[in-house]
Amino acid sequence: MRSRLLGTWLPLLFFAVFLLFPFYWMVLTAVRPNQELVSTATNPFLVHHPTLDHVRYLLTGTGFPRWFWNTMGIAAGASVLSVSVSWLAAYGIVRVGFPGANGAGLAIYLGYLVPPAILFIPLADVLLKLGWFDRPAALVPVYATFLIPFCTWLLMGYLKSIPREIEEAAMVDGAGRLRVMLGIVLPLSGPGLISAFIFAFTLSWNEYLYALVFMSAPEHKTVPVGLATELVRGDIYQWGPLMAGAVLGCIPVVMIYFLFVDRYVQGMSGALKG
Amino acid sequence: MAAGRLSLAMGRRTWFGPALVVPAAALLGLLLAYPLGLGVWLGFQDAKIGAPGTFIGVENYQYLLDDPVFRLTAINTALYTIVTVVLKLALGLGLALVLNQRFAGVRFWRSVLLLPYVVPTVLSAFAWWWIFDPQFSFISWALVKLGLLRHNIDFLGDSWLARGSLMVANIWRGTPFFTIGYLAGLQSIPTDVYEAAQIDGARAFRVFREITWPLLTPLTVILTTVSAIFTFTDFQLVWTITRGGPANATHLFVTLAYQRGIVGGSMGEGAAIAGVTLPALAVLAYAAMRAIRERS
Numbered sequence: 001m002r003s004r005l006l007g008t009w010l011p012l013l014f015f016a017v018f019l020l021f022p023f024y025w026m027v028l029t030a031v032r033p034n035q036e037l038v039s040t041a042t043n044p045f046l047v048h049h050p051t052l053d054h055v056r057y058l059l060t061g062t063g064f065p066r067w068f069w070n071t072m073g074i075a076a077g078a079s080v081l082s083v084s085v086s087w088l089a090a091y092g093i094v095r096v097g098f099p100g101a102n103g104a105g106l107a108i109y110l111g112y113l114v115p116p117a118i119l120f121i122p123l124a125d126v127l128l129k130l131g132w133f134d135r136p137a138a139l140v141p142v143y144a145t146f147l148i149p150f151c152t153w154l155l156m157g158y159l160k161s162i163p164r165e166i167e168e169a170a171m172v173d174g175a176g177r178l179r180v181m182l183g184i185v186l187p188l189s190g191p192g193l194i195s196a197f198i199f200a201f202t203l204s205w206n207e208y209l210y211a212l213v214f215m216s217a218p219e220h221k222t223v224p225v226g227l228a229t230e231l232v233r234g235d236i237y238q239w240g241p242l243m244a245g246a247v248l249g250c251i252p253v254v255m256i257y258f259l260f261v262d263r264y265v266q267g268m269s270g271a272l273k274g
Numbered sequence: 275m276a277a278g279r280l281s282l283a284m285g286r287r288t289w290f291g292p293a294l295v296v297p298a299a300a301l302l303g304l305l306l307a308y309p310l311g312l313g314v315w316l317g318f319q320d321a322k323i324g325a326p327g328t329f330i331g332v333e334n335y336q337y338l339l340d341d342p343v344f345r346l347t348a349i350n351t352a353l354y355t356i357v358t359v360v361l362k363l364a365l366g367l368g369l370a371l372v373l374n375q376r377f378a379g380v381r382f383w384r385s386v387l388l389l390p391y392v393v394p395t396v397l398s399a400f401a402w403w404w405i406f407d408p409q410f411s412f413i414s415w416a417l418v419k420l421g422l423l424r425h426n427i428d429f430l431g432d433s434w435l436a437r438g439s440l441m442v443a444n445i446w447r448g449t450p451f452f453t454i455g456y457l458a459g460l461q462s463i464p465t466d467v468y469e470a471a472q473i474d475g476a477r478a479f480r481v482f483r484e485i486t487w488p489l490l491t492p493l494t495v496i497l498t499t500v501s502a503i504f505t506f507t508d509f510q511l512v513w514t515i516t517r518g519g520p521a522n523a524t525h526l527f528v529t530l531a532y533q534r535g536i537v538g539g540s541m542g543e544g545a546a547i548a549g550v551t552l553p554a555l556a557v558l559a560y561a562a563m564r565a566i567r568e569r570s
Contacts, residue, residue, distance in 0.1 A: 004377075007372075007375070007478075008372060008375055008377050011368060011369075011372045012372055012383065015365075015368075015369050015372070015387055016383070016387065018446065019387050019389070019390050019446065019449070019450070020386065020387070020389070022390070022398055022401040022402060022405065022446065023389065023398075023401070025401050025404065025405060025412070026397075026398075026400075026401040029401075029404060037410070038410075040410070040415065044410070044412045044415050045412065084297075085297040085298040085301065086298060088294045088295070088297060088298065089294060089295045089297070089298035089299070091294055092290070092291040092292065092293070092294025092295045093291070093294075093295065096290050096291035096294065097291055098288065098291035098292050101291060104295055104299075106563065106567075108298065108299075108302065109563070109566070110559060110563065111302050111306055113500070113503055113555070113558075113559040113562060113563075114306060114310060114555075114559075115503060115504060115507040115555070117507035117508075117509050117528040117531075117548070117551075118310070118313060118507060118528070118548040118549075118551055118552065118555070119306065119309045119310060119313065120532070120536075121313060121316065121531065121535045121536070121541055121544045121545045121548060122308075122309035122310070122312035122313035122316055122545060123305065123309045124323070124536065124541070125309075125312065125316070125321075125541065126304075126305070126308065126309055126312065128324070141301060141305060142305055144301050144305070145301060145302055145305045145306040148298050148301060148302060149302075152298060177290060202392065205394060206393075206394040206395060208394070208395065208396045208509075208510045209509050209510070209532075213532075213536055223394070223397075224394055224396035224397060225396075227396070227397070227400070228396055228400075228514060236409070236410070239404055239407075239410075242400050242404075243400065243401065243404065245397075245400075246397040246398070246400045246401060249394060249397045250393045250394065250397055250398075253392060253393055253394060254389070254392065254393060257385075257389075257392045258385065261385040264392075265384075265385075265388070265454055265457070265458070266458075268454050268455075268458075269454060269455060269457070269458030269459075
């Protein structure tokens with residue numbers, strides 16, 4: 001019994017407090033009225049008169065709804081684009097095969113190890129030259145660059161698990177390459193495609209640096225950028241709306257995560273395994 | 275006839291396979307590989323935003339080497355990466371060992387405790403920023419109420435406190451990454467390995483040290499290198515919480531590159547700062563690739 005306490009419950013309590021407290025703090029601040037936020041006399045861990053004022057202000061007095069739909073559209077577009085081209089590439093590398101296919105797979109994975117943080121300055125130059133600056137749609141192909149390596153690797157792993165005999169049997173029956181690929185392997189890839197899409201969507205929703213650098217008009221911003229640049233005023237009254245925005249901005253990602261939690265964890269560890 | 279068709283289809287492999295890779299390769303080529311090369315090239319130019327630069331050799335780098343802010347940034351980045359990666363590994367592995375046991379509600383805890391890694395970093399960084407508020411931090415409030423402190427802690431106003439605060443936020447976000455990886459690794463260790471040890475009467479700590487940890491080593495290499503790459507190039511947490519302040523004391527390479535290259539408009543200098551990270555990133559990426567290839 002003692003070892004259960006020391007080996008399980010105490011460490012769990014520590015991790016639960018450390019890892020979950022900021023979420024509690026976020027939600028609490030989002031519903032605390034300003035008088036309570038500025039008062040040092042009241043207990044900061046509780047809310048005495050919960051209010052939806054901050055949420056109301058966020059939804060009606062700021063660009064938040066616009067940022068929300070921008071992010072949604074960009075994340076959806078980038079995910080569809082990335083999952084599509086990644087599936088094609090993975091199929092070409094794993095199932096069709098060609099001299100240098102393994103090298104191509106590794107080269108694409110190498111892209112995953114190039115952090116956006118070292119690309120944003122030259123990319124700004126490229127986007128300026130292409131005339132894509134301050135255009136939300138430009139973020140779709142830009143986000144694809146960090147999504148494709150991950151998705152391709154994940155789908156390569158998934159395609160390897162589909163038995164080759166299914167394809168061969170179909171080809172012996174006279175089905176062409178394209179029909180085998182699109183009519184047989186594509187439907188069988190469903191679960192892999194869903195995993196890839198979940199990852200792509202949450203990663204796009206999380207992106208900050210590219211959107212911060214490449215978008216400038218308030219109505220073109222994404223949720224993280226809009227909150228960080230339009231709502232931060234440097235006074236105590238910013239915290240309610242800011243935390244309300246953080247909570248609402250987390251919701252889509254958290255919902256998807258909880259709906260597909262097993263797949264998320266599997267995909268994550270699968271992509272690390274290669 | 276059927277066999278003929280099969281070999282006909284096989285014969286097309288020469289162009290069919292590469293053709294399928296073309297869309298992905300084109301996107302990565304234009305928006306990843308090309309900017310990567312362009313960034314290195316920009317680092318040798320005096321380019322400003324919107325104005326083409328001329329080649330100035332290693333002048334940007336010379337200037338940076340003499341710049342105390344840049345030197346401090348290099349030390350900050352190394353310290354930030356080493357301290358947080360080590361602690362993330364330790365805590366992440368610890369949490370994985372806890373969650374790998376069987377107890378009531380383990381599935382719930384497994385999914386909920388990974389949340390810091392799932393939610394958008396900037397949004398959780400807002401919460402940390404607020405937690406570290408000089409006036410209204412609950413930490414100060416509690417310590418003052420308990421009579422342990424007289425004044426609030428100025429978390430983000432003091433260089434070392436600010437560095438420590440950023441590290442805590444980074445560890446908070448990155449710990450679940452190691453947990454996810456290690457949970458999968460622990461589950462792939464066959465149980466008979468442990469049963470044999472149990473028959474020998476080995477104690478839990480010895481089992482961990484002599485069986486579990488060695489078996490996890492390849493995974494440890496992958497997790498550490500990938501985490502190091504993204505910690506080394508962190509931007510979001512630092513820019514949101516301190517903007518590199520107070521007085522440039524908490525800059526990392528990427529926040530400094532952003533401040534000089536984009537905010538200040540000196541693209542060439544910013545690109546040079548980002549370029550400094552490339553050798554270290556190349557070494558880490560090589561180590562990660564090797565470990566991944568060995569494992570698969």
